[in-house]
Each structure stands twice: as C-alpha cells, then as structure tokens.
Amino acid sequence: MVAENKGIEPGGGIVLDGISHAYSGRKALDNVSLTVPRGESMALLGPNGAGKSTLLNILCGLIRPDAGRAIVAGVDVSKHSSEARQNIGVVFQDDSLDDRLSAWENLEFHGLVYGMDKPSRARRIDEVLALVELSEWAENPVRTFSGGMKRRLEIARALMHEPRILILDEPTVGLDAQTRAKIWSYLNQQRRERDLSVFVTTHYIEEAESCEAICVIDHGKVQVQGPPADLKARYGTSLIRCLPRSPEVRQKLLEKYPEAQRLSGDRLGIVVRDQAMIDAFLSEFGSSLKEILIDEPSLETVFLAITGREMRERDEVNSKARGKRNKRI
Amino acid sequence: MSKLTILGRGIYAIWLREIMRSFRDRGQLIGGVSRPIIWLLILGIGLNPYFRGEIYGEVRFVIPFTYLQFLFPAVIVLNIMYTSILFAVSMIWDREFGFLREVLVSPLPKWAILFGKILGGSTVATMHGFLVLILARFADVTLGWDQVAWALVLMFLLSFGLTSFGVILAARVRSFEGFGVFSNTIILPLYFLSSSVFPLDPSLTRTQTAATYPEWLAMLVQINPITYAVDALRGALIGFNQFDPWIGPSIIGAGAVLFFFIALVDFKRQ
Numbered sequence: 062m063v064a065e066n067k068g069i070e071p072g073g074g075i076v077l078d079g080i081s082h083a084y085s086g087r088k089a090l091d092n093v094s095l096t097v098p099r100g101e102s103m104a105l106l107g108p109n110g111a112g113k114s115t116l117l118n119i120l121c122g123l124i125r126p127d128a129g130r131a132i133v134a135g136v137d138v139s140k141h142s143s144e145a146r147q148n149i150g151v152v153f154q155d156d157s158l159d160d161r162l163s164a165w166e167n168l169e170f171h172g173l174v175y176g177m178d179k180p181s182r183a184r185r186i187d188e189v190l191a192l193v194e195l196s197e198w199a200e201n202p203v204r205t206f207s208g209g210m211k212r213r214l215e216i217a218r219a220l221m222h223e224p225r226i227l228i229l230d231e232p233t234v235g236l237d238a239q240t241r242a243k244i245w246s247y248l249n250q251q252r253r254e255r256d257l258s259v260f261v262t263t264h265y266i267e268e269a270e271s272c273e274a275i276c277v278i279d280h281g282k283v284q285v286q287g288p289p290a291d292l293k294a295r296y297g298t299s300l301i302r303c304l305p306r307s308p309e310v311r312q313k314l315l316e317k318y319p320e321a322q323r324l325s326g327d328r329l330g331i332v333v334r335d336q337a338m339i340d341a342f343l344s345e346f347g348s349s350l351k352e353i354l355i356d357e358p359s360l361e362t363v364f365l366a367i368t369g370r371e372m373r374e375r376d377e378v379n380s381k382a383r384g385k386r387n388k389r390i
Numbered sequence: 391m392s393k394l395t396i397l398g399r400g401i402y403a404i405w406l407r408e409i410m411r412s413f414r415d416r417g418q419l420i421g422g423v424s425r426p427i428i429w430l431l432i433l434g435i436g437l438n439p440y441f442r443g444e445i446y447g448e449v450r451f452v453i454p455f456t457y458l459q460f461l462f463p464a465v466i467v468l469n470i471m472y473t474s475i476l477f478a479v480s481m482i483w484d485r486e487f488g489f490l491r492e493v494l495v496s497p498l499p500k501w502a503i504l505f506g507k508i509l510g511g512s513t514v515a516t517m518h519g520f521l522v523l524i525l526a527r528f529a530d531v532t533l534g535w536d537q538v539a540w541a542l543v544l545m546f547l548l549s550f551g552l553t554s555f556g557v558i559l560a561a562r563v564r565s566f567e568g569f570g571v572f573s574n575t576i577i578l579p580l581y582f583l584s585s586s587v588f589p590l591d592p593s594l595t596r597t598q599t600a601a602t603y604p605e606w607l608a609m610l611v612q613i614n615p616i617t618y619a620v621d622a623l624r625g626a627l628i629g630f631n632q633f634d635p636w637i638g639p640s641i642i643g644a645g646a647v648l649f650f651f652i653a654l655v656d657f658k659r660q
Binding site: 123 | 411496497
C-alpha cells in the first residue's frame with residue numbers, strides 16, 4: 062500500500078502529503094507536506110498557534126484531515142488507523158499517566174491496550190523501566206513521582222510496544238537541563254538501536270539542533286524544511302539584541318534602524334549585515350544600552366527571520382542554555 | 391495474534407483499571423456501605439411499624455410485606471444509582487487529566503474504549519448493589535440462589551444503563567463541581583419518585599392512594615423509569631409487583647441499550 066509513495070521504502074518513516082485542515086472555516090493547516098525517513102528525526106518548530114498541535118493530532122489519528130494523506134511506517138493513518146497507531150508511540154506535552162496507579166500498573170495497562178501478551182509485557186516493562194532508570198520505583202504510585210520521573214515514565218511507556226515512529230510533543234518542557242539531557246540520551250539510544258523515526262516539537266534550540274531535519278511552520282504552512290546546517294547557512298543572520306537605557310535611546314535606535322524587530326522585554330533585534338555595522342552601532346549606542354547580546358547565526362535567528370517571532374519568551378533557563386553560543390560584550 | 395484477542399485485552403485493561411480505582415477510592419467504598427445501612431437499618435426499621443393500614447378495625451400491612459421488605463429492593467436501586475451516575479466523575483477525570491488521550495491514540499477503536507469503561511463502572515455499581523443484598527437477613531428477606539442470580543442480572547443491566555446515562559451527563563458537564571450539584575438534583579428526585587419509599591398500586595391501597603396522593607405525584611411516579619426498575623427488583627427479590635412483571639425487566643434492558651448508544655454517539659463526536 063506504500064508503492065505509490067514517491068520513493069519512500071516500505072515500512073519507512075513519516076510521509077505527510079498535502080495535508081489541509083480547517084476548524085469551522087478557519088484554516089489551521091494548508092497543504093503541508095513533509096517526509097521523515099526511517100531512523101531519522103525531525104524537529105517541528107513554529108510559534109504558538111502555527112498549527113503544530115493540529116499536525117501532531119493528525120499524525121496520531123486523533124483528527125482526520127480535510128485533505129491529504131498521512132502515512133506512518135507505511136500505513137495510511139486515516140484508512141487503517143488501528144494498524145497505524147500500533148506503530149506509533151506518543152509522548153504528550155501534558156501528563157497523561159494515571160497517578161493513582163503505580164509505574165508498573167501504568168505500563169501494564171499500556172501493554173494490554175496495545176494487545177501485548179503476558180510474557181512480552183513482563184519483558185518490555187523490565188526493559189523500559191531499566192532504560193529510564195526507574196526500576197526501583199516500579200511499585201510506587203505515580204502520584205509520588207517528580208516531574209522529571211513522570212516524563213521518563215511516559216517515554217518508557219511510549220517505547221514499550223516497540224513502535225517504529227515516536228511522536229513527542231514538547232517532551233522536555235519545564236524540566237531542568239540535566240533531566241532534559243538524560244531524556245535525550247534515552248531517546249537517541251533507542252533511535253539507534255531500533256531505527257526509530259522521531260518527530261518532535263520543541264522550544265529548546267539545542268534539541269532542535271540535534272535533529273537531522275527541521276521544519277518551520279507558521280500560519281498553517283511549511284515555511285522552510287531542511288537540515289539545521291543548511292537552514293543556518295541560508296537564513297541565519299547575526300543579530301544584535303539590545304535593551305536601550307531609556308525610551309529616548311529606543312526612539313533614536315528605531316529611527317536609525319527602522320527594520321529593527323521589537324522583541325520581548327522592550328529589547329530590540331537588529332539584523333547584522335557586516336562587521337562594520339557592529340562597529341558603527343557600538344560606537345554610537347555602546348554607552349546608552351543596559352544590555353547587549355550579539356547572536357551568531359543560529360536556529361533561533363533562522364526562526365526569527367522566518368516567523369518574525371522569538372522561539373520562546375526569554376527566561377532564565379533559556380538564556381543560560383544559549384550562553385555558549387552568544388558572545389557577551 | 392487474532393484481532394479479537396487484542397480487542398479483548400484492551401477492554402479488559404480498561405475494565406480492570408476501573409475496578410482497581412474503585413477499591414482504592416475509600417470515599418466511594420464508604421458511601422457504598424454506609425448508604426444502605428442508613429436507609430435500610432435506620433429509616434427502614436424506624437418506619438417499619440407505621441407501614442400498616444386499618445381495614446375494618448383490623449391492623450395489617452397495606453401490602454403483604456413489612457416496610458423493611460418493601461424498602462429493601464429500592465435501596466439496592468439507590469446504591470446502584472449513586473455509583474453509576476457518579477461514575478461520570480471518572481470520565482471527567484480522564485478527560486481533564488489527560489489520561490483519555492493515552493487511550494485514544496492506542497489501536498483500540500472508540501466503541502471498545504467506551505464499552506470497557508462502562509463495563510467497569512457497571513461492575514462496580516453491581517458490586518455496590520450486592521453489598522445491600524448481603525443485608526437481606528436484616529430486612530427479613532430470604533433468598534434462593536435462583537432469585538439472587540436473576541436479581542444480579544437485573545442489577546447489572548440497570549447499572550449498565552445508568553452508567554451510560556452518567557457518561558452522557560459527563561459529556562455535557564465541564565467541571566467536577568458542576569457535576570456534584572447536578573447529580574444530587576437528579577438522583578434523589580428520581581429515587582423518591584420511583585415508588586421506592588411508598589407504594590402506589592391502587593388495587594392494593596385504594597383508600598390510601600385516593601386519600602393521600604395527589605394526581606401529579608402519581609403521574610410523576612408512573613412516568614419515572616426508575617419506578618419500573620424498582621418494581622423489577624421487587625419482583626425478583628420479594629415476589630411483589632405493582633405492574634406487569636415483564637415491564638420492569640424490559641425497561642431496564644431497553645435503557646441499557648439506548649443509553650449506551652447515545653453515549654457512544656457522544657463519545658465518537660468529541
């Protein structure tokens with residue numbers, strides 16, 4: 062049933078072909094096509110309301126698209142939703158564990174619902190609990206788990222029925238850097254061992270960066286698609302981010318650089334054309350700024366250039382995480 | 391691995407989760423035990439002496455049973471009503487806390503998810519009905535195994551219908567708080583208007599009906615489907631029917647089928 066797919070091998074990854082969907086007349090997705098080959102990963106980026114959730118819901122078979130086809134591991138999701146779902150593991154953005162049941166009971170439930178027999182349930186529960194290092198916590202009710210432990214358990218659960226596609230919706234949001242790194246190490250290990258295709262939405266630059274491909278959607282349309290390095294080369298710009306000391310300075314800055322983007326927290330973003338421009342900027346405004354950062358071309362500047370918005374509101378965790386790539390002056 | 395086995399495992403898992411939940415939820419269990427004790431042992435025993443009429447100066451029970459015996463099947467229905475209709479809370483819980491999504495992305499078809507859930511809820515409700523059945527001795531009701539078996543069938547079908555009814559309500563109520571108020575304004579009126587605590591049949595209590603009950607009350611009791619559920623259980627347990635004996639079981643069976651399909655249509659739409 063996959064033969065008609067343009068060069069995608071049977072049992073391959075994810076193929077979305079001309080997906081459109083509208084909610085009561087308002088278009089959420091408009092002719093979205095993308096491909097994630099088997100064993101590869103793709104990060105889906107987009108501002109809030111860009112259509113990411115709709116796309117994920119279509120992939121999991123929760124929503125039937127108005128037009129187009131979604132093919133997952135060689136199976137058309139809307140035609141054979143049961144078979145397609147058997148091949149998909151999903152980690153939702155919000156908790157979806159039963160916190161009155163123990164970790165083991167949550168996994169046993171999952172195994173039964175996916176039709177696994179008793180020996181394979183027992184084997185896989187042990188395996189996935191060991192993978193996410195929760196073996197000693199198997200009998201404890203999920204109620205007593207920390208946020209990071211719950212996430213790890215959800216990932217264990219999504220992997221338990223040996224899916225070929227993993228769909229992750231903001232899998233690490235709200236977790237500390239250490240836990241995030243841990244979760245990605247489990248995921249990457251599984252990807253290598255099991256040839257999993259991974260489709261992930263994230264607001265963390267470094268998580269998107271480690272994927273083979275990136276797809277930016279906005280206003281329900283695919284804006285760009287390709288490997289992170291290509292996108293950076295094509296769309297990446299250096300960006301001066303600055304916080305003017307006073308409204309007057311801000312006004313002057315806006316007059317001098319009318320194309321400046323207004324960022325969160327009264328900051329301005331100015332696209333850097335060359336080194337001379339940085340020098341000119343610093344000599345004129347260097348002493349009337351509260352704060353200045355010069356971003357190297359990064360996915361974040363790609364995102365900003367394409368959507369006109371920042372990937373996420375600036376916060377402590379994020380600026381720390383980005384520190385490595387920024388030249389602080 | 392056959393499709394049927396997979397389906398069976400899924401429904402079993404969803405059913406089992408409801409059963410485990412009910413045993414861990416102390417509040418629900420305490421309600422299930424205390425309700426029949428209050429209704430049967432306190433109200434029933436307290437009112438027992440007054441359930442008599444005087445005909446030609448001769449004191450006798452208005453129907454050929456003591457009040458306790460008369461009340462006993464109705465308390466079973468009451469216990470089932472509470473547990474079944476409050477099962478909607480479990481539906482709302484799953485929806486609000488995201489667990490429903492985990493089940494919806496599984497390979498199980500929607501009807502199987504709903505069937506497993508309602509089956510679980512009705513099993514728990516039947517168990518709560520059975521808790522009352524254990525008190526039969528205190529109500530002077532003696533039961534044979536065949537009576538118990540037939541009563542359990544009726545109780546299960548009633549539970550299934552009412553649980554589906556609860557699910558239909560849950561689809562229309564957005565919050566837990568809203569549901570708390572809603573359920574009490576439904577359960578108790580339905581119960582009191584079901585000829586549960588007073589008999590209605592004019593052929594047995596002609597003088598009393600005419601003297602005591604206004605027309606509107608008699609009418610409300612007659613259009614209330616719970617009336618016929620109570621009547622069916624009275625028929626099964628104490629051998630007393632106010633209506634034709636086949637009416638009660640038919641209404642219970644029809645309700646189970648009808649409400650399940652309405653619940654299914656709702657569930658598929660959401």
